[in-house]
Amino acid sequence: MEIRTFQSANEVAKEAANYIADRIRENLTKKGFFTMAISGGRTPWEMIKELANEDLEWEKVFLFQVDERVAPDGHADRNLTQLFNTIQDTKLMTRLNIFPMHVIAEDLDQACQDYADNIQRITETGKLDLVHLGxxxxxxxxxLIPGDEVLEILDKNVALTGNPYQGRQRMTLTYPLINDAEKILWVVTGEEKAEMLERLLLKDTSIPAGKINQTHAILLTEESAAVKIC
Incomplete structure (x- = not known):
């Protein structure tokens, strides 16, 4: 895995946006469209803001969610809510093709299958061009939560967590789909991540992150998170 370390989380966000923009241009030239999946949490929103400044053919970019909390539309817990809040005053709001996880469906298992089918249909190959992970x-x-039964699901590309995590059940992409991506972009910041970042790079499969394919992966991190790997 390629590793790039920066002084601040803001620099990491800018580099992540640049990296994604380069992959978009590369794939638009090669095949005419680009597919990516973006994680939630705290790390992606500054990256998305930076990415929105890029002059790209956004109509040819298809954005999926890596994961989502089972919560009502518009709820502050939803990653989609954070995404819309981030891009609402940018060109991405009207030009980017966004595929939300349908976590308000009555049949969530069917919603998982429908989401996997959408990814298959849009990508044509079943492989996402880029998956962003925190x-x-x-x-x-x-x-993919420690100790959860979702870690063992290998016959579905999208699944539900077995138990609530931090108060919410989740819908998530699973290992098979993530590991099959053309590129995996890790964005990891914060000194509290230092130990786990070291274990990630050691391919420690006792943590969920350690089971992610590192062959086509790049890690963007900042100094406080990288203290154990420098």
């Missing part, structure tokens, strides 16, 4: 201080990534 990591929690407990080693979780996406909503």
């Amino acid at each position: 990591m929690g201080s407990d080693g979780h990534t996406a909503s």
